[in-house]
Amino acid sequence: MRLIMLGPPGAGKGTQAQRLVERYSIPQLSTGEMLRAAVANGxxxxxxxxxxxxxxEFVPDDVVSHMVSDRIDQEDCRRGFILDGFPRTVAQAEALTAMLDQKGVKLDAVIELKVNPATLIERMEKRVADTLAAGGTVRSDDNPDTFATRLDEYRQKTAPLLNYYRRRGELVEVDGMQGMDIVARDIASVLAKVDSN
Known part of the structure; x- marks a missing residue:
């Protein structure tokens, strides 16, 4: 199963991707995590x-594309993968399509988690509070000003991806405002149809 998860920051992409990792035994390729690991490792x-x-702001396309291409070539991606946080722009999507074509790999679905942007700020604040309460460290980009910038970047650059994948017949919309279990059930139902084709 080769998937892309789309939706604004805080939509629950990471949570749902983790459930898919367990269900299909495929890795979640989070460009954000790859980049944060690169930062931590210097x-x-x-x-x-x-x-x-x-x-x-977004890291330049060529850097992220190169990182993703190398990661997809690793052994654990042979059975499939979930891209979380990439592509973010139509240019990245076109580069990804060309890269996958070159590798002889086809996407099974592009899942968009549809959410209310106003609710996302509340989710981010709750995530920060929960992380702090558990004694964890808050990400440097988890603050209201930076989060607003990330939402604006998503609206301007990433939202056009929906039309790109819709035209290709790969986009599937799921209501991300429901409870986590219901969202997971809806995604599983969509993927069961994809898997049977």
């Missing part, structure tokens, strides 16, 4: 990306 990509990420 790699060249990490050092360059840190300042950009702290401002809530």
């Amino acid at each position: 790699t060249g990509i990490g050092r360059g990306a840190k300042a950009i990420m702290d401002r809530g």
Whole structure:
């Protein structure tokens, strides 16, 4: 199963992707996590990306595309993968389509979690509060100003992806405002239809 999860920051993409990881035994390829690991490890990509990420802006396409291509080539992606946080722009989507075509790989579905943007701020604040209450560390980009910038970036750059994948017949919309279990059930129902084709 080869999937892309789309939706604005805080929509629940990571949560639902983790459930799909368990169901299909495929890795979740989160570009955000890959980049944060690069920052934590002080790699060249990490050092360059840190300042950009702290401002809530996107890391350049060529850097992210190269990182994703290398990751898809790894052994654990042979049975499939879930892309979370990539592509973010139509240009990235076109590059991904070309890359997958070159590898002889086809996407099974692009899942959009549809949510109310006003609710996302509440979700982010709750995630921060829960993380702090559990004694965890809050991500540097989890604050209201940076989060608003990330939402604006999503609306401007990522939302056009929906039309791109809709035209390709790969987009599936799921109501992300429901409870986590109901969203997971709806995604499973959609993928069962894809899997049977």
